[in-house]
Amino acid sequence: FFCDSPLKVAPKVVDSNSGSRCEVSIDDGLRDVTYVIGSEENDSDSTISVRVFKKSANEWVVPAVLGTKPVKSNGHSAVPLDETRILVIKSNSTSDDCFWFLEIDTPFVRDQKTRFRSEVAVVAWSKGVVGEAVKPVVISGPSGVGKGTLISKLMEEFPSTFGFSVSHTTRAPRNNEQDGVHYHFVERDAMEKDIRDGKFLEFASVHGNLYGTSVEAVEAVTDQGKKCILDIDVQGARSVRRSSLEAVFIFVRPPSFHELEKRLRSRGTETEEQIQKRLRNAEAELQQGNSPGLFDHILVNDDLEKCYQRLKEILSLSSSGSVVKNTENNNVSSASKGVDIPSKHSVSRHNQKVLIKCSEGGDSDSMLELSSIRGGAPCRTRGLKLNKQSFDDRKPVRKWLPSFVGWASVILEALLLKADIVGVKLNARERISD
Numbered sequence: 001f002f003c004d005s006p007l008k009v010a011p012k013v014v015d016s017n018s019g020s021r022c023e024v025s026i027d028d029g030l031r032d033v034t035y036v037i038g039s040e041e042n043d044s045d046s047t048i049s050v051r052v053f054k055k056s057a058n059e060w061v062v063p064a065v066l067g068t069k070p071v072k073s074n075g076h077s078a079v080p081l082d083e084t085r086i087l088v089i090k091s092n093s094t095s096d097d098c099f100w101f102l103e104i105d106t107p108f109v110r111d112q113k114t115r116f117r118s119e120v121a122v123v124a125w126s127k128g129v130v131g132e133a134v135k136p137v138v139i140s141g142p143s144g145v146g147k148g149t150l151i152s153k154l155m156e157e158f159p160s161t162f163g164f165s166v167s168h169t170t171r172a173p174r175n176n177e178q179d180g181v182h183y184h185f186v187e188r189d190a191m192e193k194d195i196r197d198g199k200f201l202e203f204a205s206v207h208g209n210l211y212g213t214s215v216e217a218v219e220a221v222t223d224q225g226k227k228c229i230l231d232i233d234v235q236g237a238r239s240v241r242r243s244s245l246e247a248v249f250i251f252v253r254p255p256s257f258h259e260l261e262k263r264l265r266s267r268g269t270e271t272e273e274q275i276q277k278r279l280r281n282a283e284a285e286l287q288q289g290n291s292p293g294l295f296d297h298i299l300v301n302d303d304l305e306k307c308y309q310r311l312k313e314i315l316s317l318s319s320s321g322s323v324v325k326n327t328e329n330n331n332v333s334s335a336s337k338g339v340d341i342p343s344k345h346s347v348s349r350h351n352q353k354v355l356i357k358c359s360e361g362g363d364s365d366s367m368l369e370l371s372s373i374r375g376g377a378p379c380r381t382r383g384l385k386l387n388k389q390s391f392d393d394r395k396p397v398r399k400w401l402p403s404f405v406g407w408a409s410v411i412l413e414a415l416l417l418k419a420d421i422v423g424v425k426l427n428a429r430e431r432i433s434d
């Protein structure tokens with residue numbers, strides 16, 4: 001059981017404990033609470049638990065824990081980054097499952113607190129990913145405008161570039177639709193529970209049914225290094241815009257309302273009543289498509305081929321299939337390399353850097369750089385940079401260099417102190433003579 005008081009003293013080493021029973025306690029000096037991250041002895045849960053101890057009230061609180069929770073590993077350590085989140089490092093876990101952020105006071109957590117009674121503590125997990133990600137693409141527009149048709153063409157031409165975010169819905173499947181491919185067809189109760197547990201990036205009631213994008217639907221595609229495409233309504237696009245996920249937003253318009261109605265009817269998938277409902281909603285959606293700051297691009301789907309070419313231009317795709325201008329640094333492959341923290345390690349934070357020191361001989365130390373992190377709960381926290389340094393690989397000069405630098409700074413500080421004292425004395429003498 002280890003304790004650290006980050007806001008009273010500079011954050012220092014918070015040790016990890018080996019074995020499946022591991023607890024790390026983070027004491028928040030400001031908020032009168034201690035976060036205990038890890039399992040209790042008889043805890044049968046497979047994920048890392050979180051408990052909160054309220055010091056002044058001398059009581060334990062079980063918080064509402066949102067987001068995808070990390071599965072327990074053979075020990076973990078934790079270090080607070082600031083007043084908003086705690087970095088948790090799992091040892092002996094797979095490389096893409098090592099760094100987790102427990103958010104305690106981020107905008108997402110504060111937003112979610114309003115959904116719960118005020119006295120309930122709320123925390124949220126966000127998985128940390130080394131490397132940048134490609135931005136997902138949100139495609140929105142009224143029902144029947146041709147979003148699905150455009151997306152199918154894109155997926156067919158560029159199968160290794162794009163991945164589709166499979167939404168959840170409570171509507172019944174159409175004849176040609178497959179569960180898990182077109183949608184995850186679910187019961188309303190189950191979907192509402194998952195929404196309460198913070199598993200959805202966005203959700204909305206559309207044409208009388210519940211539709212939603214789970215965090216995993218988007219992040220699993222992004223983890224593969226693919227651009228994730230979301231086909232969602234305008235309410236959903238608005239929610240994603242407000243979320244921590246950075247995306248490109250495209251709104252598709254029909255050439256006319258008459259043409260929209262024609263397409264919806266010719267598709268032949270809805271009853272007359274449903275068509276009328278979709279057309280009524282289309283009027284509102286077409287107006288909202290012009291909302292300032294919501295969509296980055298507007299596409300008119302008149303001639304399908306022309307519209308598709310324009311979509312490819314927006315996404316910087318050449319006709320040969322390669323990305324013409326890839327402004328995003330896609331280091332996804334590096335995310336899965338070189339992370340293997342042993343159970344015996346310690347972590348310490350220095351500004352935006354976290355030093356992970358491995359006590360076992362032969363294990364390399366790592367420096368985790370957090371200055372470029374982005375995203376956060378309910379999504380992944382991306383942009384982590386990891387540098388590994390093996391002690392064994394060091395050249396002899398680099399072994400004694402740190403101690404030399406250490407001694408040099410001690411001597412320098414002593415000299416400065418002396419100079420300071422002399423300066424004070426001189427100052428005093430000057431003032432006396434004045």
Ligand SMILES: Nc1ncnc2c1ncn2[C@@H]1O[C@H](COP(=O)(O)OP(=O)(O)OP(=O)(O)O)[C@@H](O)[C@H]1O
Binds near residue numbers: 146148263266302305
């Ligand atoms: N440019 C176009 N010209 C003529 N027909 C089109 C065009 N684009 C799509 N369509 C047709 O319009 C119908 C509706 O298209 P689609 O299913 O792709 O719409 P959608 O926007 O995905 O609808 P929903 O939001 O209800 O899923 C389909 O039958 C499709 O073949």
Ligand SMILES: Nc1nc2c(ncn2[C@@H]2O[C@H](COP(=O)(O)O)[C@@H](O)[C@H]2O)c(=O)[nH]1
Binds near residue numbers: 143167212
């Ligand atoms: N907000 C969300 N809207 C979604 C999602 N998945 C689909 N949709 C939108 O619903 C309508 C109707 O779709 P249909 O398949 O029943 O024709 C359409 O506009 C989709 O864009 C979602 O996850 N969230």
